[in-house]
Amino acid sequence: MAPDALTTSAQRDYVFVVNPSGANGRTGQQWKKMMPDLNSRLGKDCNIHEALTTGPLHAIEIAREAVRDGAAAVVAVGGDGTLHEVLNGFFDDGKLVQSREGRPGPRTALGLIPMGTGSDLARHFGWNLNDRHQAIDRLVKGHKRRIDVGRVQLPDDKVDRYFLNVASLHLSAKAGYFASMYKKLGNLCYVIGALQAFRSHENRDLRMRTDGGEWTVVPKVTATCVGNAKYFGGGMNITPSADPFNGGLEVVSLMDYKWYDFILKMHTLYQGTHVHLDKVTTNSVQTLEVEEVENESRKGNVFVQADGEHLGFLPAKFSILPEQLDFIL
Incomplete structure (x- = not known):
């Protein structure tokens, strides 16, 4: 031929x-x-x-x-x-x-x-x-449209990882790690994963930097979610302002949450109204860098995931690659 x-x-x-x-x-x-x-x-x-x-x-x-x-x-x-x-x-x-x-x-x-x-x-x-x-x-x-792609870089991982949906760290990432073990149970796996993750969870002080600015300490972080799109965990509207065509990432952090907070406020996570609650912050960024506050006794166990896939542990850098791929809509 x-x-x-x-x-x-x-x-x-x-x-x-x-x-x-x-x-x-x-x-x-x-x-x-x-x-x-x-x-x-x-x-x-x-x-x-x-x-x-x-x-x-x-x-x-x-x-x-x-x-x-x-x-x-x-x-x-x-x-x-x-x-x-x-x-x-x-x-x-x-x-x-x-x-x-x-x-x-x-x-x-x-x-x-x-x-x-x-x-x-x-x-x-x-x-x-x-x-x-x-x-x-x-x-x-x-019908095709150029879609943004998120990128995750871990210093200990030689391979960059990419995501279309939501990346996250700490409790949400740890819950996703455990949920993957129970996929046979359907969407119930996300509930089981969250319960198992909470058993050994501690809210942590983390250092964050957005768009190359100054480093700041964010206290008692329960989870931080980095959204290119809105949903994760089988339907939670976790980053409700995220748009995979706007050239940015939405960052939502939940701070000082206890297990009972999730039970009482679970409905807000699915509705996307949690961003209006106390102890929740949201921000639009192009890059987010996160690392642990120095504490040798607890260093190295803050989980990182993207699109539900376990990637590793902090430190990590999240960034957006605008209009990277043709996506069939």
């Missing part, structure tokens, strides 16, 4: 990265059910490639190769964890992956068919969760 033919074919390739074990196996089952409709409606205009993940981080490898091959789109089929890995496949060594030489054309777009436990990014856009017909409609229409 001539090189031009190869290039033309690659530009029509839609690579669907499927986590068949997602949502206790429901993702794989739903994917099989939608395949006939997908082939019928989308297969006329592009080449559909199915790529099933076999374990953690596999989606990163699949997505990265698809971008290098010049695919028109890479579509994450699953929950926020699958989307997180596919997103990170668009980056390598801190830079956007480029298509291989000889494959010119439009940039590879990122797409999503939400079929996971949380699907919090889909909530941000008001999509009907697990509605395969609506998902196919979006892909067929092919």
Whole structure:
């Protein structure tokens, strides 16, 4: 086949990265059910490639190769964890992956068919969760918009990590770490994760710096959430002013919260009204740097997560990369 033919074919390739074990196996089952409709409606205009993940981080490898091959789109089929890995496949060594030489054309777009436990990014856009017909409609229409991408940098981690939804630290990140162990219980896993995290939780004084300004000590931090979009934890509207198209991050910090505060104020976290309460601060930033106040006896156990995935521990830097990717809406 001539090189031009190869290039033309690659530009029509839609690579669907499927986590068949997602949502206790429901993702794989739903994917099989939608395949006939997908082939019928989308297969006329592009080449559909199915790529099933076999374990953690596999989606990163699949997505990265698809971008290098010049695919028109890479579509994450699953929950926020699958989307997180596919997103990170668009980056390598801190830079956007480029298509291989000889494959010119439009940039590879990122797409999503939400079929996971949380699907919090889909909530941000008001999509009907697990509605395969609506998902196919979006892909067929092919409307794209440049979306902002959040970045997390940990000094002890040589690889930058990227997120579309919400990153966070301390209690919320620790709760997400434990919640991942109970995914078989559906959204109940977030409640169990939070209860388990609280058992060993201590509010901590942390040093923070926004947009390269002065360092300040924020006392008794319970959790700090850094939102590119609004939702996390299976529907909590934690950063209600966040917008993945405005070039900024919304930072919400909860301070000096006790376990009973969460019980009494849980409804405000889902409604997004918690930002008006005492002991909660909110700010719009481009960068946020966070580190522990020196205390050797407790150093090294402040969790950091993004899109529900455990990344490591403080110190950490969060930043925004405006209009970084074409996203299929």
